[in-house]
Amino acid sequence: MRPRLSPDEAVERSDAARNRERLLEAARDLIGECGAEGLTMDRLAEHAGVGKGTVFRRFGSRAGLMLTLLSESEAAFQARFMFGPPPLGPGAPGLERLIAFGIERIAYVMEFGDLALAAENASRGRVEVPAAALWYRHIEVLLTEEGFAADPWLMARSLGATLAPDRLLNLVRVHGVDADRLSDSWRELVTRVVTAA
Amino acid sequence: MRPRLSPDEAVERSDAARNRERLLEAARDLIGECGAEGLTMDRLAEHAGVGKGTVFRRFGSRAGLMLTLLSESEAAFQARFMFGPPPLGPGAPGLERLIAFGIERIAYVMEFGDLALAAENASRGRVEVPAAALWYRHIEVLLTEEGFAADPWLMARSLGATLAPDRLLNLVRVHGVDADRLSDSWRELVTRVVTAA
DNA sequence: ATAAGAAGCGGACCGTAGTCCGTTTAGATG
DNA sequence: CATCTAAACGGACTACGGTCCGCTTCTTAT
Numbered sequence: 001m002r003p004r005l006s007p008d009e010a011v012e013r014s015d016a017a018r019n020r021e022r023l024l025e026a027a028r029d030l031i032g033e034c035g036a037e038g039l040t041m042d043r044l045a046e047h048a049g050v051g052k053g054t055v056f057r058r059f060g061s062r063a064g065l066m067l068t069l070l071s072e073s074e075a076a077f078q079a080r081f082m083f084g085p086p087p088l089g090p091g092a093p094g095l096e097r098l099i100a101f102g103i104e105r106i107a108y109v110m111e112f113g114d115l116a117l118a119a120e121n122a123s124r125g126r127v128e129v130p131a132a133a134l135w136y137r138h139i140e141v142l143l144t145e146e147g148f149a150a151d152p153w154l155m156a157r158s159l160g161a162t163l164a165p166d167r168l169l170n171l172v173r174v175h176g177v178d179a180d181r182l183s184d185s186w187r188e189l190v191t192r193v194v195t196a197a
Numbered sequence: 198m199r200p201r202l203s204p205d206e207a208v209e210r211s212d213a214a215r216n217r218e219r220l221l222e223a224a225r226d227l228i229g230e231c232g233a234e235g236l237t238m239d240r241l242a243e244h245a246g247v248g249k250g251t252v253f254r255r256f257g258s259r260a261g262l263m264l265t266l267l268s269e270s271e272a273a274f275q276a277r278f279m280f281g282p283p284p285l286g287p288g289a290p291g292l293e294r295l296i297a298f299g300i301e302r303i304a305y306v307m308e309f310g311d312l313a314l315a316a317e318n319a320s321r322g323r324v325e326v327p328a329a330a331l332w333y334r335h336i337e338v339l340l341t342e343e344g345f346a347a348d349p350w351l352m353a354r355s356l357g358a359t360l361a362p363d364r365l366l367n368l369v370r371v372h373g374v375d376a377d378r379l380s381d382s383w384r385e386l387v388t389r390v391v392t393a394a
Numbered sequence: 395a396t397a398a399g400a401a402g403c404g405g406a407c408c409g410t411a412g413t414c415c416g417t418t419t420a421g422a423t424g
Numbered sequence: 425c426a427t428c429t430a431a432a433c434g435g436a437c438t439a440c441g442g443t444c445c446g447c448t449t450c451t452t453a454t
Contacts, residue, residue, distance in 0.1 A: 013401060013450055041441060051404030056442065128367070154374065154382040158359045167358050170325070177351065185351040193389045210420055213432060238411065248434030253412065 020058055022048045027069060036066065036114035066119035067129070070112060074131050077108055081138060094145035095194050101138065102163060102186035106179050109168045116165040136160050146194045159190060217255055219245045224266060233263065233311035263316035264326070267309060271328050274305055278335060291342035292391050298335065299383035302360045303376050307369070313362040333357050343391045356387060 012020075026048035030039045041062060045052040059065040086092035087100040109116060120129055140156035148155065161167075163186070171177040209217075223245035227236045238259060242249040256262040283289035284297040306313060317326060337353035345352065358364075360383070368374040 011451095015450065016402060019402085040439080042439085045404090052406095052442090053404050053444085054402075057402070062441065128371075150385045151378065151382050154368075154378065155386065157364075157368065158382060158386055161358045161361065161364050162355045164358065167354075171351075171354065174325075181348065181351065185348050185355060188347045189352065189355055189390065192392070193386065195389070210431060212420065216432085237409080239409085242434090249412090249436095250414085250434050251432075254432070259411065 016058075019048070019050050019054055022050065023055060023058060023065075024068070027065060031069075031115075036118045039118075041065075063119050063121060066115055070115050070119055073108070073112055077104070078131065078134060080104070094142040095191065098139065098142045098146075098190045098194065099187050101135075101142070102190065103183045105135075105163045106168060106182050106186065109163070109165045110172070110179055113165050113169045117169060120165065132160070135163075143194065148194060155193065159193065162186065162189065213255075216245070216247050216251055219247065220252060220255060220262075221266070224262060228266075228312075233315045236315075238262075260316050260318060263312055267312050267316055270305070270309055274301070275328065275331060277301070291339040292388065295336065295339045295343075295387045295391065296384050298332075298339070299360060299387065300380045302332075303365060303379050303383065306360070306362045306365045307376055310362050310366045314366060317362065329357070332360075340391065345391060352390065356390065359383065359386065 023044065027039060027044055030044060030047060041055050042052060044065075045055045048055075055065070059068060081088050081097075081101055081104065083089055087096040088104055089097075092100070116129075136153075136156045139159055140152045143152040143156060143159075168182060171182065172179070220241065224236060224241055227241060227244060238252050239249060241262075242252045245252075252262070256265055278285050278294075278298055278301070280286055284293040285301055286294075289297070313326075333350075333353045336356055337349045340349040340353060340356075365379060368379065369376075
C-alpha cells in the first residue's frame, strides 16, 4: 500500500519543481526588463514555456507570485529586527528599536517597493500581506515595552499604516520626498507617541 | 461666426446631460442592489441604455464615476470642517478640531466606505483622490496652529494615512473593531503628537 | 514491466476595465 | 428650412487576471 503522506510532508513532483524554477527565473528576467508592473501572467507563462494554468497552480495569483519573489528579502528583514544586532534587534531600548524599525522599513521599501506594491494588490478583496501581522506585533510589543497602555494593538496598526509601500512610494515618486525626510518624520512620530503626555 | 467658448463656459449638449442623469440614476440603482463593488461598467451601460463608450466619456474611469457619486457627501464633509460649527469647524482649539476631524472622518468612512474604496482604486497608477489634498492641508494647518514645527506637511500625511478607508474598513470588517475604538485611538495619537515632548 | 491513480499540465474560456473609430446628432449659422 | 461641424455616441476590440476541465505524466505498488 502506498504510504499516505500528511500534507506537510507531501513531496513535490519533479516536473513541478522544474517548472517552478523556470517560472521564478522567467519572472526575475521579466521584472528586470520591464519592472514589476510590466509583468503579466500571460507573458510569464509564455516566457517560461509553460501553460497559464501552471502559473496559477504554482502561485495562486499574481500577488502570490510577488510574495514568493519577495520572500527571501522579507525573511532577511524579519530576521534582522527579531534576532539581529541592536538597535534594530533586541538589546536596545524599545523606542530606539522602534525608530530603527521604521528607518529600515523605509530603506526596504525604497529597494523592493514595486514588488511589495504588486504583492499587496490582491485582485479580490484586500488580502493582507501575511508578514504584516508580524510587523504589527513587533511594533505592539515595543510600544508596550515603552509603557504605552492605551490600545497598543490598534496603535501599532496606525503607526504601521504610515510605512505602507504605496504611501511611501507615492511620497517619494510624486512629491519628491527623500528617505531621510521620511525617517526624520517617523522618528518624530514614534518619539511623541511613546513619550507620555 | 460661431462664438468660441472658453473651456470653462462650454455648454453641455442636451443629449449628453440627459445621458449623464440616466447614468447617475442607474449607478445609484445598481449600487443599491449589489453594492459598490457589484457595479460594473458594462452593466451600468446596459442598465442606463447607453453605450459603454459613453460611460467612459462621461466619467473617464470607474474611479471617476465613484468620485462623482461621492462628490456631494464629500463636499458636505469639507464644508463642515472648513466652515461649520466647532469643534469640527473654526472656533475650537487646534487639537480639539483635529480630534473631531478624525472622529468625523471615521464616521464618514463607516457610511460611505465602499464607495470611497472604489474611488481610490484608480486602476492605473495610484491617482490620489483630489479631496485628500484638502484634508492633508487641513491637518497641516491645525498641527502648525498647535505649534508643531517638525515637518507638519509630512506629519499631516502620516496622520491622514491612519484614516484611509481601506485600512479602517479592514479593521472593522476583518478584525471587528468598532468606530468608538478607532476614535479613541485617533484621539490618543493626535494628542500625543501635538503635545510637545 | 505494467497498471493505476494522483498530481500536474495547458490553453480555451470568462468577466472586467479601458480604448478606438466610424457613425449619428445637436444646435448654431445663413 | 438646409447645411455644416464639433460633440457625442456605441459597441467591437484589446489586455489582463483568473477559472475550468479533459489530457498527460510522474510515482508507486504489484
